[in-house]
Amino acid sequence: MSEASAPDLELADVDKDFGGLNVVRGATFALSRGEFLSLLGPSGGGTTTTLSMIAGFEVPTRGEIRIRGRRVNELFPERRDIGMVFQNYALFPHMSVAENIVFGLRMRKVGAPERKARVEEAARLVKVDHLLERRPSKLSGGQQQRVALARALIVRPALLLLDEPFGALDRLLREELQVEVRLLLQRLKITTVFVTHDQEEALTMSDRVAVMSGGVIEQIASPQELYDRPATRFVAGFIGKSTIVEGSIDSATRRFISPTGTWQLPPTEAAAADGPASYAIRPEAVRLSPQPGTFANEVVGTAVQATFLGDHWSLFADCGGAARLLISLDRGGEIPAPGSPVRFGWNTQDAAVYQQERRL
Numbered sequence: 445m446s447e448a449s450a451p452d453l454e455l456a457d458v459d460k461d462f463g464g465l466n467v468v469r470g471a472t473f474a475l476s477r478g479e480f481l482s483l484l485g486p487s488g489g490g491t492t493t494t495l496s497m498i499a500g501f502e503v504p505t506r507g508e509i510r511i512r513g514r515r516v517n518e519l520f521p522e523r524r525d526i527g528m529v530f531q532n533y534a535l536f537p538h539m540s541v542a543e544n545i546v547f548g549l550r551m552r553k554v555g556a557p558e559r560k561a562r563v564e565e566a567a568r569l570v571k572v573d574h575l576l577e578r579r580p581s582k583l584s585g586g587q588q589q590r591v592a593l594a595r596a597l598i599v600r601p602a603l604l605l606l607d608e609p610f611g612a613l614d615r616l617l618r619e620e621l622q623v624e625v626r627l628l629l630q631r632l633k634i635t636t637v638f639v640t641h642d643q644e645e646a647l648t649m650s651d652r653v654a655v656m657s658g659g660v661i662e663q664i665a666s667p668q669e670l671y672d673r674p675a676t677r678f679v680a681g682f683i684g685k686s687t688i689v690e691g692s693i694d695s696a697t698r699r700f701i702s703p704t705g706t707w708q709l710p711p712t713e714a715a716a717a718d719g720p721a722s723y724a725i726r727p728e729a730v731r732l733s734p735q736p737g738t739f740a741n742e743v744v745g746t747a748v749q750a751t752f753l754g755d756h757w758s759l760f761a762d763c764g765g766a767a768r769l770l771i772s773l774d775r776g777g778e779i780p781a782p783g784s785p786v787r788f789g790w791n792t793q794d795a796a797v798y799q800q801e802r803r804l
């Protein structure tokens with residue numbers, strides 16, 4: 445493939461072993477120009493290791509990494525055409541904002557007049573152009589993080605790598621920067637890989653999210669697809685909230701059977717086999733059932749606790765077996781008191797069934 449038509453970033457079956465331990469396994473994806481991908485996973489899932497291999501701080505054990513069509517497996521970080529921003533900004537404390545931002549251009553031996561113009565441009569982009577003479581210690585956390593971003597962007601990298609860049613900021617500032625940075629990167633069409641632990645942040649900012657667990661990309665998809673159609677049981681439990689009930693499938697009657705209840709299997713192309721399975725249902729798909737038989741699938745139980753969350757109520761109910769059902773209730777509607785008997789139901793197509801970890 446020619447460099448012009450190649451994706452900005454490709455990982456092909458990339459593995460990383462540390463002393464016989466498989467830390468990343470079979471990572472495979474491609475990003476086109478301007479795409480924003482988040483790597484999201486529980487601690488130890490392999491997200492930082494994946495980013496480090498893309499950056500060049502770690503060498504893959506197997507597989508290939510390509511930036512704009514060029515294999516970079518053994519290339520030093522400074523030769524990869526990437527910009528990076530870390531959680532702790534890592535600005536040079538003894539340099540002014542302007543000197544920090546210009547650093548990458550000095551390394552690349554860009555001439556003084558062009559340097560000056562590009563520093564001003566980069567500073568304007570991230571709205572720190574009024575702070576150019578200050579030292580980093582005289583900036584707020586959000587301002588420091590924007591300077592770090594300007595420093596990464598000024599070299600116009602093929603690829604921007606962000607490792608929890610907003611992790612140290614308070615919630616309001618973080619949410620503000622998420623939107624600002626996303627809009628900026630969209631406007632500049634900068635291809636970005638973003639590591640975060642914050643699922644809301646990943647869903648807010650990304651074109652696609654790769655959910656990693658145990659070194660494996662469980663699913664890579666748009667935020668909506670991840671939420672609406674989790675491909676594995678792990679993703680169903682990790683993205684958003686779900687009640688997951690353990691039981692087994694009776695394929696002859698197309699039913700899921702558990703101590704909590706017996707429910708219909710949602711329509712699926714895959715063959716459901718007799719045997720253990722997990723049944724997942726989102727809290728907003730569950731409704732109070734005014735009388736038995738209102739819904740195709742129902743449970744009876746006891747309300748345990750209702751929590752007011754501003755725009756809705758969140759209710760836990762014990763429903764027999766080990767299952768504690770989570771239900772979202774509209775704030776205007778009826779909220780069952782703790783200890784009272786309740787009956788809930790949902791439509792079959794709103795449930796998902798997982799067998800051997802995969803969605804049926």
Ligand SMILES: Nc1ncnc2c1ncn2[C@@H]1O[C@H](COP(=O)(O)OP(=O)(O)OP(=O)(O)O)[C@@H](O)[C@H]1O
Binds near residue numbers: 467487488489490
């Ligand atoms: N240099 C190393 N030598 C040995 N093991 C390592 C090394 N770097 C990472 N690991 C191991 O690889 C696994 C994945 O590490 P990684 O840093 O990628 O996780 P992560 O997904 O970024 O986690 P966190 O969310 O906690 O930052 C962990 O079990 C970690 O202990």
Ligand SMILES: [Mg+2]
Binds near residue numbers: 493
């Ligand atoms: Mg990490």
